[in-house]
Amino acid sequence: MESLTRMMAKRIGFGLLTLVVISLLIFLGVELLPGDVAEAILGQSALPETVEAFRRELKLNLPPHIRYFTWLGDFFQGDFGTSLANKRPVINLIGWRLANTLFLAISAAIMAVPIAILLGILAALYRNSLFDRFISMATLSTISFPEFFVAYILIALLSVQLIIFPSISNINEQMSFWQKIHAIILPCLTLTLVVVAHMMRQTRAAIINIMASPFIEMARLKGIKRARIIVLHAFPNALSPVINVIAINLAYLVVGVVIVEVVFVYPGLGQLLVDSVAKRDIPVVQASGLIFAFIYISLNLLADVLSILTNPRLRNPK
Protein backbone atom coordinates (compact mmCIF):
# COMPACT_ATOMS: atom_id res chain seq x y z
CA MET A 1 0.00 0.00 0.00
CA GLU A 2 2.88 2.33 0.72
CA SER A 3 4.02 2.25 -2.88
CA LEU A 4 0.51 3.21 -3.98
CA THR A 5 0.49 6.38 -1.88
CA ARG A 6 3.99 7.15 -3.09
CA MET A 7 2.90 6.75 -6.69
CA MET A 8 -0.06 9.08 -6.13
CA ALA A 9 2.10 11.62 -4.33
CA LYS A 10 4.56 11.55 -7.21
CA ARG A 11 1.79 12.06 -9.75
CA ILE A 12 0.21 14.91 -7.77
CA GLY A 13 3.62 16.46 -7.30
CA PHE A 14 4.17 16.40 -11.05
CA GLY A 15 0.75 18.02 -11.55
CA LEU A 16 1.64 20.83 -9.16
CA LEU A 17 5.04 21.31 -10.78
CA THR A 18 3.31 21.53 -14.16
CA LEU A 19 1.02 24.24 -12.83
CA VAL A 20 3.93 26.22 -11.43
CA VAL A 21 5.87 26.01 -14.71
CA ILE A 22 2.76 26.94 -16.71
CA SER A 23 2.11 29.94 -14.48
CA LEU A 24 5.75 30.96 -14.96
CA LEU A 25 5.40 30.59 -18.73
CA ILE A 26 2.19 32.61 -18.75
CA PHE A 27 3.97 35.28 -16.78
CA LEU A 28 7.23 35.18 -18.77
CA GLY A 29 5.38 35.20 -22.08
CA VAL A 30 4.52 38.83 -21.44
CA GLU A 31 8.04 39.47 -20.19
CA LEU A 32 9.93 38.17 -23.22
CA LEU A 33 8.28 40.58 -25.58
CA PRO A 34 10.76 42.89 -27.33
CA GLY A 35 10.35 46.33 -25.76
CA ASP A 36 7.60 45.80 -23.24
CA VAL A 37 3.86 45.30 -23.05
CA ALA A 38 3.11 48.93 -22.49
CA GLU A 39 4.83 49.95 -25.74
CA ALA A 40 3.37 47.02 -27.66
CA ILE A 41 -0.18 47.83 -26.63
CA LEU A 42 -0.05 51.60 -26.91
CA GLY A 43 1.83 51.54 -30.21
CA GLN A 44 4.95 53.45 -31.28
CA SER A 45 3.19 56.77 -31.59
CA ALA A 46 2.34 56.93 -27.87
CA LEU A 47 3.91 59.73 -25.85
CA PRO A 48 6.69 58.64 -23.45
CA GLU A 49 4.69 59.97 -20.48
CA THR A 50 1.66 57.86 -21.41
CA VAL A 51 3.85 54.77 -21.75
CA GLU A 52 5.44 55.52 -18.36
CA ALA A 53 2.04 55.92 -16.65
CA PHE A 54 0.74 52.75 -18.25
CA ARG A 55 3.89 50.91 -17.21
CA ARG A 56 3.32 51.96 -13.62
CA GLU A 57 -0.28 50.82 -13.85
CA LEU A 58 0.90 47.36 -14.96
CA LYS A 59 3.53 47.49 -12.18
CA LEU A 60 6.23 47.02 -14.81
CA ASN A 61 8.59 49.27 -12.82
CA LEU A 62 9.10 46.51 -10.21
CA PRO A 63 11.65 43.70 -10.79
CA PRO A 64 10.19 40.55 -12.49
CA HIS A 65 10.50 38.01 -9.66
CA ILE A 66 8.65 40.30 -7.24
CA ARG A 67 5.92 40.88 -9.80
CA TYR A 68 5.56 37.13 -10.42
CA PHE A 69 5.06 36.33 -6.75
CA THR A 70 2.66 39.22 -6.12
CA TRP A 71 0.68 38.20 -9.22
CA LEU A 72 0.49 34.56 -8.12
CA GLY A 73 -0.24 35.49 -4.51
CA ASP A 74 -3.04 37.84 -5.55
CA PHE A 75 -4.37 35.16 -7.87
CA PHE A 76 -4.75 32.66 -5.05
CA GLN A 77 -6.49 35.28 -2.94
CA GLY A 78 -9.03 35.79 -5.72
CA ASP A 79 -7.63 39.14 -6.85
CA PHE A 80 -7.07 38.77 -10.59
CA GLY A 81 -6.26 42.44 -11.26
CA THR A 82 -8.27 44.86 -13.38
CA SER A 83 -9.11 44.58 -17.04
CA LEU A 84 -7.22 47.00 -19.31
CA ALA A 85 -10.16 47.30 -21.68
CA ASN A 86 -12.96 48.36 -19.36
CA LYS A 87 -11.20 48.91 -16.01
CA ARG A 88 -13.45 46.42 -14.22
CA PRO A 89 -12.01 43.87 -11.79
CA VAL A 90 -11.19 40.70 -13.72
CA ILE A 91 -12.90 38.53 -11.11
CA ASN A 92 -16.28 40.15 -11.94
CA LEU A 93 -15.78 39.39 -15.63
CA ILE A 94 -14.69 35.83 -15.03
CA GLY A 95 -17.01 34.68 -12.22
CA TRP A 96 -20.33 34.01 -13.93
CA ARG A 97 -18.69 33.19 -17.29
CA LEU A 98 -16.74 30.38 -15.65
CA ALA A 99 -20.01 29.10 -14.16
CA ASN A 100 -21.61 29.20 -17.64
CA THR A 101 -18.69 27.34 -19.21
CA LEU A 102 -18.81 24.64 -16.55
CA PHE A 103 -22.60 24.40 -16.96
CA LEU A 104 -22.18 23.81 -20.71
CA ALA A 105 -19.31 21.34 -20.30
CA ILE A 106 -21.09 19.37 -17.57
CA SER A 107 -24.36 19.21 -19.54
CA ALA A 108 -22.43 17.93 -22.56
CA ALA A 109 -20.67 15.36 -20.38
CA ILE A 110 -23.96 14.12 -18.88
CA MET A 111 -25.25 13.61 -22.41
CA ALA A 112 -22.05 12.21 -23.93
CA VAL A 113 -20.73 9.73 -21.35
CA PRO A 114 -23.70 7.28 -21.20
CA ILE A 115 -24.17 7.42 -25.00
CA ALA A 116 -20.48 6.75 -25.62
CA ILE A 117 -20.30 3.82 -23.19
CA LEU A 118 -23.51 2.26 -24.48
CA LEU A 119 -22.44 2.59 -28.13
CA GLY A 120 -18.97 1.30 -27.30
CA ILE A 121 -20.39 -1.80 -25.60
CA LEU A 122 -22.84 -2.41 -28.43
CA ALA A 123 -20.11 -2.00 -31.06
CA ALA A 124 -17.91 -4.47 -29.16
CA LEU A 125 -20.83 -6.88 -28.75
CA TYR A 126 -21.70 -6.85 -32.45
CA ARG A 127 -18.12 -6.55 -33.65
CA ASN A 128 -17.61 -6.44 -37.44
CA SER A 129 -21.36 -6.28 -38.04
CA LEU A 130 -22.95 -3.64 -40.25
CA PHE A 131 -23.86 -1.69 -37.09
CA ASP A 132 -20.21 -1.68 -35.95
CA ARG A 133 -18.97 -0.58 -39.37
CA PHE A 134 -21.53 2.21 -39.54
CA ILE A 135 -20.60 3.46 -36.06
CA SER A 136 -16.87 3.37 -36.87
CA MET A 137 -17.41 5.31 -40.11
CA ALA A 138 -19.58 7.91 -38.37
CA THR A 139 -17.16 8.40 -35.49
CA LEU A 140 -14.15 8.58 -37.81
CA SER A 141 -15.76 11.38 -39.77
CA THR A 142 -16.76 13.39 -36.69
CA ILE A 143 -13.13 13.13 -35.55
CA SER A 144 -11.86 14.68 -38.79
CA PHE A 145 -14.48 17.44 -38.87
CA PRO A 146 -13.66 20.72 -37.18
CA GLU A 147 -16.06 21.64 -34.35
CA PHE A 148 -17.45 24.64 -36.20
CA PHE A 149 -18.40 22.48 -39.21
CA VAL A 150 -20.47 20.19 -36.96
CA ALA A 151 -21.91 23.26 -35.23
CA TYR A 152 -22.98 24.99 -38.46
CA ILE A 153 -24.49 21.81 -39.87
CA LEU A 154 -26.56 21.47 -36.69
CA ILE A 155 -27.61 25.11 -36.94
CA ALA A 156 -28.55 24.71 -40.60
CA LEU A 157 -30.63 21.62 -39.86
CA LEU A 158 -32.18 22.20 -36.45
CA SER A 159 -32.38 25.94 -36.19
CA VAL A 160 -32.89 27.21 -39.76
CA GLN A 161 -34.67 24.38 -41.61
CA LEU A 162 -36.66 22.96 -38.72
CA ILE A 163 -37.06 25.84 -36.30
CA ILE A 164 -36.67 23.89 -33.04
CA PHE A 165 -33.66 25.31 -31.20
CA PRO A 166 -32.14 28.81 -31.11
CA SER A 167 -28.90 29.31 -33.04
CA ILE A 168 -27.65 31.84 -30.49
CA SER A 169 -27.33 30.49 -26.97
CA ASN A 170 -27.73 33.62 -24.94
CA ILE A 171 -28.39 32.82 -21.32
CA ASN A 172 -28.78 35.08 -18.30
CA GLU A 173 -29.55 34.80 -14.62
CA GLN A 174 -33.27 35.48 -14.98
CA MET A 175 -33.84 32.32 -17.03
CA SER A 176 -35.20 29.18 -15.39
CA PHE A 177 -33.17 25.96 -15.51
CA TRP A 178 -35.20 24.49 -18.38
CA GLN A 179 -35.01 27.69 -20.41
CA LYS A 180 -31.23 27.54 -20.02
CA ILE A 181 -31.18 23.90 -21.11
CA HIS A 182 -33.26 24.77 -24.18
CA ALA A 183 -30.88 27.60 -25.02
CA ILE A 184 -27.73 25.48 -24.80
CA ILE A 185 -29.04 22.36 -26.51
CA LEU A 186 -27.23 22.99 -29.83
CA PRO A 187 -23.76 23.74 -28.41
CA CYS A 188 -24.27 20.80 -26.09
CA LEU A 189 -25.12 18.54 -29.03
CA THR A 190 -22.07 19.76 -30.97
CA LEU A 191 -19.72 19.00 -28.09
CA THR A 192 -21.38 15.64 -27.54
CA LEU A 193 -20.91 14.63 -31.18
CA VAL A 194 -17.24 15.59 -31.04
CA VAL A 195 -16.36 13.74 -27.82
CA VAL A 196 -18.66 10.72 -28.17
CA ALA A 197 -16.68 9.53 -31.18
CA HIS A 198 -13.42 9.44 -29.28
CA MET A 199 -14.80 7.98 -26.05
CA MET A 200 -16.78 5.33 -27.89
CA ARG A 201 -13.78 4.10 -29.89
CA GLN A 202 -11.72 3.80 -26.73
CA THR A 203 -14.49 1.93 -24.89
CA ARG A 204 -14.88 -0.43 -27.82
CA ALA A 205 -11.13 -1.05 -28.01
CA ALA A 206 -10.85 -1.59 -24.25
CA ILE A 207 -13.70 -4.13 -24.20
CA ILE A 208 -12.45 -6.00 -27.26
CA ASN A 209 -9.04 -6.15 -25.62
CA ILE A 210 -10.49 -7.68 -22.44
CA MET A 211 -12.64 -10.10 -24.46
CA ALA A 212 -9.43 -11.81 -25.62
CA SER A 213 -8.38 -12.75 -22.06
CA PRO A 214 -8.63 -16.33 -20.69
CA PHE A 215 -11.23 -15.65 -17.98
CA ILE A 216 -13.69 -14.50 -20.66
CA GLU A 217 -12.97 -17.68 -22.62
CA MET A 218 -13.72 -19.60 -19.41
CA ALA A 219 -17.03 -17.77 -18.89
CA ARG A 220 -17.96 -18.45 -22.50
CA LEU A 221 -17.16 -22.16 -22.13
CA LYS A 222 -19.39 -22.28 -19.08
CA GLY A 223 -22.20 -21.23 -21.39
CA ILE A 224 -22.89 -17.76 -20.04
CA LYS A 225 -24.76 -15.46 -22.43
CA ARG A 226 -22.67 -13.02 -24.46
CA ALA A 227 -24.45 -9.89 -23.18
CA ARG A 228 -23.98 -11.03 -19.58
CA ILE A 229 -20.27 -11.70 -20.17
CA ILE A 230 -19.78 -8.23 -21.55
CA VAL A 231 -21.71 -6.36 -18.86
CA LEU A 232 -20.63 -8.38 -15.79
CA HIS A 233 -17.25 -9.88 -16.72
CA ALA A 234 -15.63 -7.65 -19.31
CA PHE A 235 -16.92 -4.17 -18.43
CA PRO A 236 -15.67 -4.01 -14.79
CA ASN A 237 -12.20 -4.94 -16.03
CA ALA A 238 -12.34 -2.38 -18.81
CA LEU A 239 -13.30 0.28 -16.27
CA SER A 240 -9.78 1.62 -15.76
CA PRO A 241 -9.13 2.62 -19.40
CA VAL A 242 -12.71 3.83 -19.76
CA ILE A 243 -12.54 6.08 -16.69
CA ASN A 244 -9.26 7.41 -17.99
CA VAL A 245 -10.80 8.22 -21.36
CA ILE A 246 -13.79 9.91 -19.74
CA ALA A 247 -11.64 12.16 -17.58
CA ILE A 248 -9.39 13.09 -20.49
CA ASN A 249 -12.41 13.90 -22.61
CA LEU A 250 -13.90 16.02 -19.85
CA ALA A 251 -10.64 17.94 -19.82
CA TYR A 252 -10.98 18.27 -23.58
CA LEU A 253 -14.59 19.46 -23.17
CA VAL A 254 -13.62 22.31 -20.88
CA VAL A 255 -11.08 23.51 -23.45
CA GLY A 256 -13.05 22.53 -26.56
CA VAL A 257 -15.86 24.82 -25.49
CA VAL A 258 -13.83 27.81 -26.70
CA ILE A 259 -14.74 27.38 -30.36
CA VAL A 260 -18.29 26.21 -29.69
CA GLU A 261 -18.88 29.19 -27.42
CA VAL A 262 -17.78 31.53 -30.19
CA VAL A 263 -20.06 29.86 -32.77
CA PHE A 264 -23.11 30.09 -30.54
CA VAL A 265 -22.17 33.45 -28.96
CA TYR A 266 -22.42 31.79 -25.56
CA PRO A 267 -21.31 34.01 -22.65
CA GLY A 268 -18.58 31.70 -21.33
CA LEU A 269 -14.95 31.91 -20.33
CA GLY A 270 -13.74 30.80 -23.77
CA GLN A 271 -15.55 33.65 -25.48
CA LEU A 272 -14.06 36.06 -22.95
CA LEU A 273 -10.56 34.67 -23.56
CA VAL A 274 -10.87 35.04 -27.34
CA ASP A 275 -12.25 38.59 -27.07
CA SER A 276 -9.51 39.57 -24.64
CA VAL A 277 -6.80 38.14 -26.89
CA ALA A 278 -8.15 40.24 -29.77
CA LYS A 279 -8.20 43.33 -27.52
CA ARG A 280 -4.82 42.34 -26.00
CA ASP A 281 -6.29 42.70 -22.53
CA ILE A 282 -3.36 40.92 -20.87
CA PRO A 283 -4.64 40.61 -17.23
CA VAL A 284 -7.86 38.94 -18.42
CA VAL A 285 -5.94 36.64 -20.77
CA GLN A 286 -3.53 35.62 -18.02
CA ALA A 287 -6.26 34.97 -15.48
CA SER A 288 -8.55 32.99 -17.78
CA GLY A 289 -5.59 31.08 -19.22
CA LEU A 290 -4.46 30.08 -15.75
CA ILE A 291 -8.00 28.97 -14.83
CA PHE A 292 -8.26 26.85 -17.99
CA ALA A 293 -4.83 25.37 -17.24
CA PHE A 294 -5.84 24.61 -13.68
CA ILE A 295 -9.05 22.80 -14.68
CA TYR A 296 -7.37 20.91 -17.53
CA ILE A 297 -4.40 19.77 -15.46
CA SER A 298 -6.59 18.78 -12.48
CA LEU A 299 -8.85 16.66 -14.67
CA ASN A 300 -5.87 14.93 -16.25
CA LEU A 301 -4.47 14.36 -12.77
CA LEU A 302 -7.81 12.90 -11.70
CA ALA A 303 -7.69 10.58 -14.71
CA ASP A 304 -4.28 9.25 -13.71
CA VAL A 305 -5.17 8.87 -10.04
CA LEU A 306 -8.41 7.04 -10.87
CA SER A 307 -6.69 4.72 -13.29
CA ILE A 308 -4.08 3.88 -10.64
CA LEU A 309 -6.88 3.18 -8.14
CA THR A 310 -9.00 1.06 -10.48
CA ASN A 311 -6.12 -1.03 -11.77
CA PRO A 312 -5.16 -3.66 -9.19
CA ARG A 313 -1.91 -4.46 -11.01
CA LEU A 314 -0.66 -0.91 -10.54
CA ARG A 315 -1.34 -1.14 -6.81
CA ASN A 316 1.46 -3.66 -6.36
CA PRO A 317 4.30 -2.70 -8.68
CA LYS A 318 7.14 -5.20 -8.64
Place this chain on the structure above:
Amino acid sequence: MAFLKLLRQSPLSARIGLAIIFINIAAAIFAPIITPYTETEIVGDVWIPISSDHLLGTDHLGRDLLTRLLYGARNTIAIAFVTTMLSFFVGSICGFFAATLGGWTDMALSRFIDILMAFPTLIFALMVLSVTGASIPALIVVIALLDSTRVYRLSRAVAMDIEVMEFVEAARLRGEKIWWLMRHEILPNAMPPLVAEFGLRFCFVFLFIAALSFLGLGIQPPLADWGGMVRENGGAITFGIFTALYPAGAIAFLTVGVNLIVDWFLHIASGLKD
Protein backbone atom coordinates in the same frame (compact mmCIF):
# COMPACT_ATOMS: atom_id res chain seq x y z
CA MET B 1 8.03 2.84 -60.67
CA ALA B 2 7.90 1.54 -57.13
CA PHE B 3 5.36 4.24 -56.41
CA LEU B 4 3.13 3.16 -59.31
CA LYS B 5 3.25 -0.45 -58.13
CA LEU B 6 2.29 0.62 -54.64
CA LEU B 7 -0.54 2.68 -56.10
CA ARG B 8 -1.89 -0.31 -58.03
CA GLN B 9 -2.08 -2.34 -54.82
CA SER B 10 -3.65 0.48 -52.82
CA PRO B 11 -7.15 0.03 -51.39
CA LEU B 12 -10.07 2.17 -52.60
CA SER B 13 -9.99 4.38 -49.50
CA ALA B 14 -6.36 5.36 -50.15
CA ARG B 15 -7.14 6.21 -53.78
CA ILE B 16 -10.01 8.43 -52.68
CA GLY B 17 -7.64 10.10 -50.22
CA LEU B 18 -5.02 10.67 -52.94
CA ALA B 19 -7.66 12.09 -55.28
CA ILE B 20 -8.85 14.51 -52.58
CA ILE B 21 -5.31 15.74 -51.90
CA PHE B 22 -4.62 16.04 -55.62
CA ILE B 23 -7.78 18.14 -56.16
CA ASN B 24 -6.85 20.43 -53.28
CA ILE B 25 -3.25 20.93 -54.43
CA ALA B 26 -4.39 21.57 -58.02
CA ALA B 27 -6.93 24.12 -56.76
CA ALA B 28 -4.23 25.82 -54.72
CA ILE B 29 -1.68 25.97 -57.57
CA PHE B 30 -4.01 26.89 -60.43
CA ALA B 31 -6.28 29.28 -58.53
CA PRO B 32 -5.36 32.34 -60.69
CA ILE B 33 -6.00 30.36 -63.90
CA ILE B 34 -9.29 28.76 -62.84
CA THR B 35 -11.01 31.92 -61.76
CA PRO B 36 -11.34 35.24 -63.63
CA TYR B 37 -11.55 37.28 -60.40
CA THR B 38 -8.89 38.11 -57.81
CA GLU B 39 -8.83 37.27 -54.11
CA THR B 40 -10.09 40.56 -52.68
CA GLU B 41 -11.97 41.92 -55.71
CA ILE B 42 -15.55 43.05 -55.13
CA VAL B 43 -17.41 41.68 -58.14
CA GLY B 44 -21.04 42.59 -57.54
CA ASP B 45 -23.85 42.76 -55.06
CA VAL B 46 -23.66 41.02 -51.68
CA TRP B 47 -25.06 37.49 -51.23
CA ILE B 48 -25.69 36.85 -54.96
CA PRO B 49 -27.08 33.30 -55.15
CA ILE B 50 -25.44 30.57 -57.24
CA SER B 51 -25.34 31.64 -60.93
CA SER B 52 -23.26 31.02 -64.06
CA ASP B 53 -21.14 34.12 -63.34
CA HIS B 54 -20.58 33.18 -59.70
CA LEU B 55 -20.63 29.41 -59.35
CA LEU B 56 -20.97 29.56 -55.57
CA GLY B 57 -22.44 33.06 -55.30
CA THR B 58 -20.87 36.00 -53.46
CA ASP B 59 -20.14 36.74 -49.81
CA HIS B 60 -21.11 39.52 -47.39
CA LEU B 61 -18.93 42.08 -49.21
CA GLY B 62 -19.81 40.95 -52.73
CA ARG B 63 -16.63 38.93 -53.37
CA ASP B 64 -16.82 35.79 -55.49
CA LEU B 65 -16.99 32.80 -53.14
CA LEU B 66 -15.42 30.23 -55.46
CA THR B 67 -12.44 32.54 -55.96
CA ARG B 68 -12.07 33.04 -52.22
CA LEU B 69 -12.32 29.28 -51.72
CA LEU B 70 -9.55 28.56 -54.27
CA TYR B 71 -7.22 31.26 -52.92
CA GLY B 72 -8.14 30.07 -49.43
CA ALA B 73 -6.79 26.63 -50.35
CA ARG B 74 -3.58 28.35 -51.39
CA ASN B 75 -3.08 30.32 -48.15
CA THR B 76 -4.35 27.72 -45.71
CA ILE B 77 -2.53 24.71 -47.16
CA ALA B 78 0.73 26.59 -47.76
CA ILE B 79 0.86 27.99 -44.23
CA ALA B 80 -0.09 24.65 -42.67
CA PHE B 81 2.62 22.93 -44.74
CA VAL B 82 5.36 25.40 -43.77
CA THR B 83 4.30 25.12 -40.11
CA THR B 84 4.40 21.33 -40.15
CA MET B 85 7.84 21.37 -41.81
CA LEU B 86 9.20 23.74 -39.17
CA SER B 87 7.63 21.66 -36.42
CA PHE B 88 9.30 18.51 -37.77
CA PHE B 89 12.62 20.27 -38.19
CA VAL B 90 12.68 21.48 -34.57
CA GLY B 91 10.96 18.44 -33.04
CA SER B 92 13.06 15.76 -34.72
CA ILE B 93 16.39 17.50 -34.15
CA CYS B 94 15.60 17.89 -30.44
CA GLY B 95 14.28 14.32 -30.26
CA PHE B 96 17.38 12.84 -31.96
CA PHE B 97 19.61 14.97 -29.77
CA ALA B 98 17.92 13.75 -26.60
CA ALA B 99 18.15 10.12 -27.73
CA THR B 100 21.80 10.20 -28.85
CA LEU B 101 23.13 12.29 -25.98
CA GLY B 102 21.01 10.71 -23.25
CA GLY B 103 21.72 11.62 -19.63
CA TRP B 104 20.92 15.08 -18.39
CA THR B 105 20.07 16.61 -21.77
CA ASP B 106 17.46 13.94 -22.36
CA MET B 107 16.09 14.21 -18.83
CA ALA B 108 15.74 18.01 -18.87
CA LEU B 109 14.28 18.21 -22.39
CA SER B 110 11.80 15.39 -21.80
CA ARG B 111 10.52 16.74 -18.49
CA PHE B 112 10.12 20.21 -19.98
CA ILE B 113 8.19 18.81 -22.92
CA ASP B 114 6.01 16.67 -20.62
CA ILE B 115 5.00 19.87 -18.88
CA LEU B 116 4.27 21.70 -22.13
CA MET B 117 2.18 18.76 -23.33
CA ALA B 118 0.13 18.81 -20.13
CA PHE B 119 -1.24 22.19 -21.17
CA PRO B 120 -4.00 22.53 -23.80
CA THR B 121 -2.45 23.79 -27.05
CA LEU B 122 -5.33 26.06 -28.07
CA ILE B 123 -5.24 27.99 -24.79
CA PHE B 124 -1.45 28.21 -24.99
CA ALA B 125 -1.54 29.53 -28.55
CA LEU B 126 -4.20 32.08 -27.60
CA MET B 127 -2.08 33.34 -24.73
CA VAL B 128 1.06 33.67 -26.85
CA LEU B 129 -0.83 35.39 -29.68
CA SER B 130 -2.28 37.88 -27.20
CA VAL B 131 1.27 39.01 -26.52
CA THR B 132 2.76 38.83 -30.01
CA GLY B 133 -0.37 39.92 -31.87
CA ALA B 134 -1.84 37.90 -34.74
CA SER B 135 0.51 37.87 -37.73
CA ILE B 136 1.43 35.07 -40.12
CA PRO B 137 5.07 34.64 -38.93
CA ALA B 138 3.93 34.61 -35.27
CA LEU B 139 1.23 32.08 -36.14
CA ILE B 140 3.69 29.76 -37.90
CA VAL B 141 6.32 29.90 -35.15
CA VAL B 142 3.85 29.49 -32.27
CA ILE B 143 2.00 26.54 -33.77
CA ALA B 144 5.21 24.87 -35.00
CA LEU B 145 6.80 25.08 -31.56
CA LEU B 146 3.67 23.78 -29.80
CA ASP B 147 3.33 20.97 -32.29
CA SER B 148 7.02 20.05 -32.22
CA THR B 149 6.47 18.63 -28.71
CA ARG B 150 4.50 15.76 -30.28
CA VAL B 151 7.16 15.29 -32.97
CA TYR B 152 9.82 15.30 -30.27
CA ARG B 153 8.11 12.44 -28.42
CA LEU B 154 7.89 10.27 -31.50
CA SER B 155 11.36 10.97 -32.90
CA ARG B 156 12.95 10.45 -29.50
CA ALA B 157 11.20 7.09 -29.09
CA VAL B 158 12.19 6.00 -32.60
CA ALA B 159 15.78 7.21 -32.22
CA MET B 160 16.08 5.40 -28.88
CA ASP B 161 15.45 2.11 -30.68
CA ILE B 162 17.95 2.90 -33.44
CA GLU B 163 20.58 4.31 -31.10
CA VAL B 164 21.29 0.90 -29.50
CA MET B 165 21.96 -0.80 -32.88
CA GLU B 166 25.44 -2.05 -33.70
CA PHE B 167 25.96 0.27 -36.67
CA VAL B 168 25.44 3.33 -34.48
CA GLU B 169 27.84 1.88 -31.93
CA ALA B 170 30.36 1.27 -34.71
CA ALA B 171 30.04 4.83 -35.99
CA ARG B 172 30.45 6.14 -32.45
CA LEU B 173 33.63 4.10 -31.95
CA ARG B 174 34.94 5.39 -35.29
CA GLY B 175 34.74 8.78 -33.61
CA GLU B 176 31.94 10.32 -35.63
CA LYS B 177 30.49 13.55 -34.28
CA ILE B 178 26.89 13.72 -33.01
CA TRP B 179 25.62 15.64 -36.08
CA TRP B 180 27.00 12.95 -38.37
CA LEU B 181 25.35 10.24 -36.28
CA MET B 182 22.01 12.00 -36.42
CA ARG B 183 22.20 12.83 -40.10
CA HIS B 184 23.65 9.58 -41.53
CA GLU B 185 22.74 6.82 -39.07
CA ILE B 186 19.53 7.76 -37.29
CA LEU B 187 17.58 9.91 -39.74
CA PRO B 188 17.44 7.43 -42.67
CA ASN B 189 16.21 4.67 -40.34
CA ALA B 190 13.66 6.88 -38.60
CA MET B 191 12.07 8.05 -41.86
CA PRO B 192 9.05 5.67 -42.26
CA PRO B 193 7.31 6.38 -38.93
CA LEU B 194 8.11 10.08 -39.26
CA VAL B 195 6.48 10.24 -42.71
CA ALA B 196 3.24 8.70 -41.44
CA GLU B 197 3.32 11.08 -38.49
CA PHE B 198 3.78 13.99 -40.91
CA GLY B 199 0.32 13.36 -42.34
CA LEU B 200 -1.29 13.28 -38.91
CA ARG B 201 0.55 16.38 -37.75
CA PHE B 202 -0.37 18.20 -40.96
CA CYS B 203 -4.06 17.48 -40.28
CA PHE B 204 -3.72 18.71 -36.75
CA VAL B 205 -1.86 21.89 -37.72
CA PHE B 206 -4.30 22.53 -40.55
CA LEU B 207 -7.32 22.20 -38.25
CA PHE B 208 -5.57 24.27 -35.62
CA ILE B 209 -4.87 27.15 -38.02
CA ALA B 210 -8.44 26.93 -39.30
CA ALA B 211 -9.72 27.12 -35.72
CA LEU B 212 -7.53 30.12 -34.90
CA SER B 213 -8.56 31.91 -38.10
CA PHE B 214 -12.16 31.12 -37.25
CA LEU B 215 -11.63 32.81 -33.89
CA GLY B 216 -10.26 35.83 -35.79
CA LEU B 217 -6.71 35.33 -34.48
CA GLY B 218 -5.12 33.43 -37.35
CA ILE B 219 -4.67 34.55 -40.94
CA GLN B 220 -6.05 38.08 -41.09
CA PRO B 221 -8.53 39.46 -43.64
CA PRO B 222 -8.63 40.47 -46.47
CA LEU B 223 -6.46 37.39 -47.22
CA ALA B 224 -8.75 34.46 -47.94
CA ASP B 225 -8.48 31.37 -45.78
CA TRP B 226 -11.02 28.73 -44.95
CA GLY B 227 -11.34 29.24 -41.19
CA GLY B 228 -11.69 32.99 -41.64
CA MET B 229 -14.28 32.48 -44.39
CA VAL B 230 -16.41 30.39 -42.04
CA ARG B 231 -16.23 33.25 -39.57
CA GLU B 232 -17.18 35.87 -42.20
CA ASN B 233 -20.10 33.88 -43.56
CA GLY B 234 -21.20 32.27 -40.30
CA GLY B 235 -23.55 35.03 -39.18
CA ALA B 236 -25.69 34.76 -42.33
CA ILE B 237 -26.62 31.17 -41.61
CA THR B 238 -29.56 32.23 -39.44
CA PHE B 239 -31.03 33.96 -42.52
CA GLY B 240 -30.92 30.75 -44.48
CA ILE B 241 -27.69 31.57 -46.39
CA PHE B 242 -25.56 28.47 -46.03
CA THR B 243 -22.32 29.80 -47.58
CA ALA B 244 -20.35 29.11 -44.36
CA LEU B 245 -20.72 25.42 -45.08
CA TYR B 246 -18.51 25.59 -48.25
CA PRO B 247 -15.21 26.50 -46.55
CA ALA B 248 -16.09 24.41 -43.47
CA GLY B 249 -16.83 21.48 -45.78
CA ALA B 250 -13.57 22.07 -47.65
CA ILE B 251 -11.66 21.79 -44.35
CA ALA B 252 -13.44 18.55 -43.47
CA PHE B 253 -12.92 17.19 -47.01
CA LEU B 254 -9.13 17.73 -46.97
CA THR B 255 -8.79 16.36 -43.42
CA VAL B 256 -10.65 13.18 -44.33
CA GLY B 257 -8.44 12.82 -47.44
CA VAL B 258 -5.17 13.11 -45.51
CA ASN B 259 -6.49 10.75 -42.82
CA LEU B 260 -7.32 8.10 -45.42
CA ILE B 261 -3.74 8.24 -46.74
CA VAL B 262 -2.31 8.12 -43.21
CA ASP B 263 -4.40 5.03 -42.42
CA TRP B 264 -3.05 3.35 -45.53
CA PHE B 265 0.54 4.31 -44.63
CA LEU B 266 0.16 2.98 -41.12
CA HIS B 267 -1.31 -0.19 -42.53
CA ILE B 268 1.70 -0.68 -44.83
CA ALA B 269 4.15 0.25 -42.07
CA SER B 270 2.57 -2.21 -39.63
CA GLY B 271 3.29 -4.96 -42.16
CA LEU B 272 -0.21 -6.45 -42.10
CA LYS B 273 -1.23 -8.21 -45.28
CA ASP B 274 -4.94 -8.54 -45.93
